[in-house]
Amino acid sequence: MTTFDYIIIGAGSAGCVLAERLSRSGRHKVLILEAGGRGRSPWIALPLGYGKTFFNPAMNWKYESEREDTLNGRKGYWPRGKGVGGSGAINALIYARGVPQDFDDWESAGATGWGWDTVRQTYEAMETQTAPDGQRRGNGPLHVQDVSDQIHPANRHFFAAASQLGLPSTADINDPDSEGAAVYRINTSGGRRMHSARAFLSPALKRRNVTLMTGALVERILFEGRRASSVQVRRGGQSSLLHAGREIILSAGAVASPCLLQKSGIGPSGLLRERGVEVVHDMAQVGANLQDHLGINYYFRATEPTLNNVLSPLSGKIRAALQYAVQRRGPLALSVNQCGGFFRSAPDLGRPDQQLYFNPVTYTTTPQGKREVIQPDPFAGFILGFQPARPTSRGRIDIRSTDPEAAPLIRPNSLATEEDRAQAVAGGRLCQRLANTPAIDGLIEAAMDPDLRRMSDADILADFRERCGTVFHPVGTCRMGADAATAVVCPKLKLHGLAGLRVVDASVFPNITSGNTNAPTMMLAHRAADLILESL
Template identity: 85%
Template structure:
């Protein structure tokens, strides 16, 4: 048996070069005092479709940059399994997402603090957001000095979006220029993290400058099999890379930033997790922590498709000539539809006047795309006729599921059990969101844009129809969180508010898996914020 190679000389080992890991690498290495190693299971993430904002459609099913996980079949979703894309490579899921940059509403983070995440209330996290961002206006003016550019693209969206804003106004719903303002409720053009017409994900904003420093090392194609402990202290990681195994020691800390799907699995394979599960897979139990892998939350969403009475992006991007024109426009000016997200407009809304906070996030996309018989979206093929999408996701679901290993082998896919629509509150929110979209679709503004519904007509649905249709067609919006939940109660959480693993030294978890509750919108921005703030906590300890 070949001896495992021993590697030393690093202060911090970061497992995962995704949205959180790239921020950590930059922040922890900036002083030059600490040697930082980033281990990434995927490749370098150099696909041109990653840099191109609308390249989302090309990476959605690409196994070179996407782990392409699937959840277990769920009776609550008509017996269907769910497709769970996760980023595979430098940049993580932020390299293949749809680019919507949504901080979340202030109450989300006050809820975190109330759930035991002391020090993570809105006042604290707002400072981290502002420190890492540069806001870029349509005319190029900039506000802020952070490395992450957040672009206002309201001057570039398709003219068909005006009908969505008119419909919201017709219903007396609010509007906002910026979803990320403290009062960012209402119809809006989504801000996206791009710069110069190219995706500005965590890898570009944070890791690229970090790698210019001599104290930073990136190792790709590196599968971390487990963490090794000396008593109650994490001391090293065992890594499989290109057929060889090595043990890499950390002088200070090991930081798991592998994401809400992979981080709990790494802890479980290291012997920290539900004892019964570990015994079943022949893993030596280091600590029985049933909560590792639990508390999974995610957003479920649905789209309603309509043929349109006037041209939309379909008319631009479906014909070959249109594709060529869009490509030339992008090549010359880094603008136009290829530089934008597929999600152009939407916002946070309250489905009822009595609510004290938004309970729904809406999407309005001036494009439709054919769905294959397998239910996989062909977003790179707009339909050859004018069309648009109106969709929603309940913002704060209450159902909780689990993600666990199904084998001791690191190459085995995880067991994902979302436990969708398990509560009456979640089912009621689905009906409320469907009714809100129904009211929008029946305004004079949107009714005039609708030539015909594609499939079942939302405008004719009852409450029972809305829920049944949701069960049949909804899908994840790719926002899993909570599987290594942060809190003070060791019986219900995995890490403390400083993100240290309960009962251990030398190991933290820093990614979306530690969110105590899901935020109201897209989770990429709060994941980067969390890592930015976590770096401060780590450096304080150093």
């Protein structure tokens, strides 16, 4: 049996960070297991290329949630990264730390040592901030770029509308005072995606003590008594056992991590027995506490050119491609989500409760052969959208069977609370006020049905039920906390009641952060490596 000091399951946003940090001293032999491929597609490196990976089964697990009565019986599409880089290789690149209260809430929820002051220091240690003129602040491996000099001119209407409503603006949503209209900062460097695989794993793989194994589907984790000792891996049609001398670290993400624990006998005993799994450790919370952001977009035809005019015609695509090839700039070097920010839907709230998006483009998802592609519309248009920042509904993710390739059972339990329904209405009303300002009203030629500007509260909620969808931020299914009755891992990310096994990914978030979850996932892994090494 082959032995490593650390076996990391999952080469995603968290696993890549762990691989670099745990191998840096050269003293520890580290193995990273990834079920997908190497992640070398040019569509991954190209920032706007995620439109090509969104439905690509070679790079995307393409999960679906169960039908939900609260969403008018609809299923949800849940893309998850399949390959090195994980979901950070196919996301929309927004780098949002979260607001300081998010992490103080973590600590209050039992995640001792994860408050804002500690988290802020971790962020600063791993980041390099790049200004439009190329000046850099910090010397971390992860590059975060200010692209305010490259965004489309149509974005000016969003900032004008915020000002007309008396809403704040901010130069950087990652500052502690991060509230207000902003240009989103993104994970790019030199015009290429700077995800955790590029920032952390690539340098780690140059070390002799690091091994990456792709196409390696972990079937289960094995135990010697109460200690995790090895993993059973299927690769090339063959199963083998790999032994961990120190620890096994599960970093497969908020969807796959609870499923792998359950397939290994760790989870709700009743569910495991129903699925034919021998119970190793009865933990009701494995798979519970699922949280996610639900969002909705409102589409408008525009009275002036937008990115549609650039990227819809073939000639525009060619010009954008040439600009990118020569300068590594332009629309192909950006996220489709160019502007937005954190806002309070009412001035008396204690913190921002909504995240907004303003995109100078509209697009239609259309079938093309056996694939689906995202195409800009052939007319000028823009999107105004929102997501309630801190949902209170809680769902579950569980296994359907012991088959390691079976899709998970995803039950988000969306809009289950009155608070979440009220937050959906509040976000719609905020967007409505923005749409009715002179700045944005003058940009609107016509609404692409339905017309937000004329909706009542009941209309907003009904429309939200009919059209909202995940913003691809699932967290919480292996919750971190001090109490084994309500959490899966302790604040040092060790499983309660077991040895030799930690979970390090977004599944351990006690509460969802207010914004995009990729940045806090990488932060968590960066700090987790310190906790792991401190225990030696």
